Amino acid sequence: MGRTALRRIIDHPDLELAGVYVYSPDKAGRDAGELVRREPTGIIATSRIEDILALDADIVIHTPRITLPYEALSGDVERLLASGKNVISSAGFHFPDAHDEDYAGPLRAACEAGGSTLAGLGVNPGGFVERVVMAATGFSSRLDHLDVREMVDASQMTSPEFVFGMMGFGRDPQKDDIRKGPLATLYTKLFSEVLAHAGYAMHTRIRAIEPDHELTIAPRDIPTGAGPVPAGTVAATRWRWTAHYENGSSFTLSILWTADPALHDGETGGHWVVDITGRPNIRLTLDIHEGDPNIPSSRALTDATMAAALRGIPDVCAAPPGFFSYPAPGAYRTRLA
Structure with a gap:
């Protein structure tokens, strides 16, 4: 997911790459373009979250692999939100209010502290x-x-x-x-x-x-x-x-x-x-x-997931602080009031 997201951001005419966080030490210190077969960008990848927190960035596209336990990713996301950065994640956070306040409460408080918005967007979950x-x-x-x-x-x-x-x-x-x-x-x-x-x-x-x-x-x-x-x-x-x-x-x-x-x-x-x-x-x-049988079938779903995440950027940035999810237009209800 991360490589696809990075390529799409570098290639997109309306997005400006501000920083890249990497989980693998051998990727730290390298130009973002080099990591995904693109021309040099001048943005050097870091494995220190403090470097990302210090950036002047509107939004973070958060694409780690989901891990055990489910709550393991919350700490980093809370720090990003509290630093004033909106976050779109492909690894959870699709509807935090599904869980108890021990999980959702710190995320909500981080949004309030940073004036930021959290969204989990993708295909399933999140779309x-x-x-x-x-x-x-x-x-x-x-x-x-x-x-x-x-x-x-x-x-x-x-x-x-x-x-x-x-x-x-x-x-x-x-x-x-x-x-x-x-x-x-x-x-x-x-x-x-x-x-x-x-x-x-x-x-x-x-x-x-x-x-x-x-x-x-x-x-x-x-x-x-x-x-x-x-x-x-x-x-x-x-x-x-x-x-x-x-x-x-x-x-x-x-x-x-x-x-x-x-x-x-x-x-x-x-x-x-x-x-x-x-x-x-x-x-x-x-x-x-995929239309090409020589390309791994998993690429199509990765492309769709990142397309949904990047399309959400203007809507998440425009949303009030807190949790964001797209409303289902005209979903079934037993009562109209």
Whole structure:
């Protein structure tokens, strides 16, 4: 995400790069352009957050890899906000009010101290459900159930840390049931923001959330860009939650990440398939893909995520201090008042 964001910022005629923070020590001290195959920019990358805090910048595009625990990224973001910089993140912060005040309170206080705004923008979380799916619910005169199913092909992803760490592939389910461990907690916190934002759009609140996660075990060794997934270990994870709302509607969000789409017959209809059950019934599909089969399929989703983040810059900068999210136009409501 970070390299894509940096290229887009350097190339954009309306954006001026003010600074670059890097997590890898070997990138510190190098010109930003050199890091992403661009001409020199005169901006030297730093691994000291103090250098970023001291900058005169309008906004920070925050693109670290999501990590354990979910709250681990909050400290840096709070410092950025308190220094007077707006923040758009692709690694959470999509709807902080989904969590308790111990999480949301310091972020809100940092916004107030710096007169700044925090937004989490992307595709999912941070875009597709909040802005597209919820708008489609406005065609419902009665909404009984919302079902959103995402499928991501991870076979060409090249980062072992991400594929075997954060995605949980290659784990022995007999020794490490990731459905009940730290990864399940992380993704519940992340995607509960989608469920809570849906309730916010419908002018209702969540009554309960029920998890129902599944693992698919590799029937054979499966090659991936990050290395082989051994037979008998986790080759796919389906993170799934159902939220029940006070207005009587429910919402099942299912996130399927797989090392081999062929393991899932009949589930290759696109990145997302949405069924809105009620009166009337509505189905949506969305597929974000590359036109060139020689390019890794994951690039398209990265491009879309960064496009959403950068498009949000003028809106976030113009927003009042606090938390920002795009409203879903005309989302379903049981009451109009």
